[in-house]
Amino acid sequence: MKDSILRLKSRLIRTLKLENLLFKFLPNGIYVFNLHRIGDRHSCQFDRNIFSCGVDQFEQFLLLLKASFDVVDVATLSQILDEQQPINKRLAVITFDDGYKDCIDKAAPLLVKYQLPAAFFITTDFVGSERIPWWDEMAFLLRQSTGRVFKSLSTGQDINLQPNTIEKQIAQVIFTSKRDNNHTLVQILDDMREQFPQARAQLAQQSNSLFMNWQDIHQLKDMGMDIGSHAKTHNILARMSTEQQLHELTLSKQVLEQQLNQPIKYLAYPVGRYHCFDQHTLDNAKVAGYSLAFNNEKGKNRFISERYSINRYCFDEGDLSTLKLNCIVW
Template sequence: MDYKADLFKYSGLGWLTWKFRPNGLYGFNYHRIGEPDDTQFDPNLFSCSAEQFETHLAFYKRNFDVISSDELIALMRNDTPIKERLAIITFDDGYQDNYQYAYPLLKAAGLPSTFFIATDFIDKPTVPWWDEIAWLLKNTQVDYELLRKWQLPINWPNSSITEQIRMMLRYMKQNHRVSMPQKLAQLRQACGIAENAITVSESLFMDWDMLREVQANGVSIGSQTCSHQILSHLTEQQQAREIVESKRRLEEQLNTTISTFAYPVGGESTYNETTTNLLRKSGYQLAFTFLHNSCNNILENRFELPRFSVDNQCTVDDLKFNICKNMLNQKLSPYVKDNNLSGLYQDK
């Protein structure tokens, strides 16, 4: 049974939920645009194809007032009540396919967006830790038994490589006792692969000239730290370096004021009070999470603005479903629990 089809086409509940969705800010975040089967790295990062992204933009234009980060900052500063449905379109990490595919479509549609950039990947082109993890799992000859010390799930051997990568990344993100460089070194050893074994013909990420071009044509630039490490796993001094230095580098190269920030990984456990205090002291005005919700008080939530993560070759129906599922889980969770209707909201 396709629960998405049931929710929107048959029960009528989805249609009513969508029709009466509240006013507020709806954030939609992307990572990569393209085909996941074409990459030697993490396929889970591909939000959708270029063709799908074009349909998303038309959907946003029909259903929301799409605003820029500068307009959002103005709403925050004036503490303006939100009496309409607003949307902000963002991209994390700064992959080159954002420039190649997303940027021309955004420009053609006349829609603003914000690209959040991890500056180390621009200054020192390299393969980021999550893509290296994916590459290691795709290329290792080591069997399951030798990898068991990573506390892998029982179903690991029977899972697809895409799912194995997702499981390993979840473990690596949650394990805060060891630094990411140390975890990578341990995984390389476990996989039997040397440190510098990965070769790429060109950088995965945009360069400074690309960022200057998109900035001149409707794309705002924000920071996503220097090295994209999970901030709550770092000391205060390490967090300060990631937050302050990335801002300084972007402002120096792009001749602009950097006022927005996106937390790497973005869940509520990936940042802490130290993080938000550092953002405030450093002059940031807004910070974005991956808390799936809408928001109608920007000032109150300015360092925890929610966004819906656009993933898994997402269609327009998926976008609507994710918004409605979140609303239903929040509004009807006691009823769902009491009446054993939880299956209706599962993303199968």
């Protein structure tokens, strides 16, 4: 019921074109923004929906935040919570998930230019590897197989892969894969590989380096950026046992601490929607030694009662208008 009311409110504001006006009067609170990749999504052979925006749009995003908020780092946010300080300003926190190479190549120079801090949450198994994460491999296999029929393991449906609809079809397959409680992501991906062996062979012949290496991450650290954990493998934590979850969170923290020679206090849950983590995850984050953890659910943080499930607004498709609208409504 609540979500329906909020969606109705969103449509009304958009119809009346009130986003820019209302955005100027946002209430005080902590607004955490999350991004993934920066660059030209249309030239990418992998998951294009993981791109937050292009370089020019990222610069406009930073200018918007700089003009509308006091932008603080995660350490400042943690201190505010530790000291139970009143939140009497509009504060913004910038975060990045996964650790794509775009972070150091495209995002970092603009953050330095505008003297803005950000936190980068790293999936440690991806660092310095040519590993292709499951969502990027799914997108590649499907995009290279247009004209064929894909039988979805998750839904049992046949999907005619067509060039004019392939991007929507990729997004839908990835969406249903994240929510499939009957099959693991490994099972879903293995089934797709069997259906499209030619595309799989094509991918195997390529050399891909999508993610930062340790030198890149050290460079971010030297720039004054916060580094946090995005788990070890980026598997969905809620589908793991309590012991497996703790292993994911503990080992990634240990690896980052050993590589960077500093405590790692902050965590962002892979995927981060409410169905992707559970109470065991929150408990394990605390046991593993993290002091803050972030989800990927829309919502301003007027006050923070749960340090291990802090809301973040995702910046998607370079759409500042929708981002403003989400901040107003949610």
